[in-house]
Amino acid sequence: MSRKKTERDAGPGTGGGAGQPDLFGGAGDAPAGISPSGADKAAPSGPAPLAFSFSKLSMYEECPLKFKFKYVDKLPEKPKPYFAFGNSVHAALEFFHDPAHKEAPPLEKLLAAFKEEWDSRDWREKGYGDPFRSDADYQAGLKMLTGYYRKHHAAFAPPFLVEYSTDVEVDGLMVRIIADKIEHAGGGELTLIDYKTGKDVRRSPDQLHMYQKICELDPALREKLAERYAVPVSAVRVKELRFYHVPTLKEYSFPRADDFAIGLFWERVLRAAEGVRERRFPPRPGDFQCRFCDFRSSCPVHAAEPARAPDGLAELAGEYEAARAKADALRIKLIAALKAVPSGSVQAGPFSLALKNGPRWTFRDREAVISLLREHGCYDRACAPLLSRVAELVDDESLPEEFRRSLRLLAEPGGAADVEVRRRGE
């Protein structure tokens, strides 16, 4: 079924897929001696072509330093749930539109293809924080694909190709594309379709411009056309470009890009490639790209910042603070209640309660005590025991809440007296 892909050409912030040639033209993880499909292979001499893709262009334009961290230094990234979700939906649609299918496969098989890819990794490996969110996305994927099936199964027609991956050498670059679906309109004219599974439906067709250029240069595609439709094809021509937004089942169609538009786009590609070749990797900080950047801890722009707190930590700390304050207040109430019991211990319901420390001395003439302590240089040493009384102020509702809250923040469990609470029989 589906080739396993760690990432797809899905737009800014994404990277190239597994098996992509090394940045400067190596064969990536392809077995030795096997060259990438359909490409005009690297010349025997001269500089190796630079491996490039739309993802690489997007990332270099977004932040060259981020590009370096990912593609040159190969720093690890966190798994992203949206990649897992996108990969599973793509795998299901790859199965559904397999050109070998003469008619639409049943819905159950489409959903099974989604499940198979989804189950290939657990929720942590997919980058989810908990299994519930992972399951919610799984259910959303089933619903999405069911909608897709209902809309399209009746008019099903096998396409020319699905998940067509090719590397083509052009202008010193080895450019990789992975086209989700290619339909043949007749006479060597093609429609290129790219599925999108994210929330954002507004897209410029830049990615499809790259696909158009590469498809029209790709000799393997010409051969496949001739093979499949038994007609000689002198040239492949892209007629239409389409994004298909799976969550809303809407298509966004663009006419083929003219030479001027392709030329402008290609200038951007060559400019970015030149930056990579010359190893120009300045940081380009920005709210959006830095917020979602996995490399912040390695980035000099953010070196002086304190470490970013993990998600949910502030809420957890707030809950802990409130629970601790409540526990402290209850402890003080228990102590006060137990102090009224002559023995300092009592049975209450299923509990046995006891003051852990015996009664302390009390001093009625505060001024006289302070004066005596000062006279003998013991005042500072005696301050600490006196703090034990401060805890009672925390529970004194006649005092301002803000003062008591500040006091709670300074307080720690412990003190002169404590209480032990046990269930009887323990």
Ligand code: SF4
């Ligand atoms: S943190 Fe921002 S500036 Fe630094 S590498 Fe990432 S995107 Fe670039």
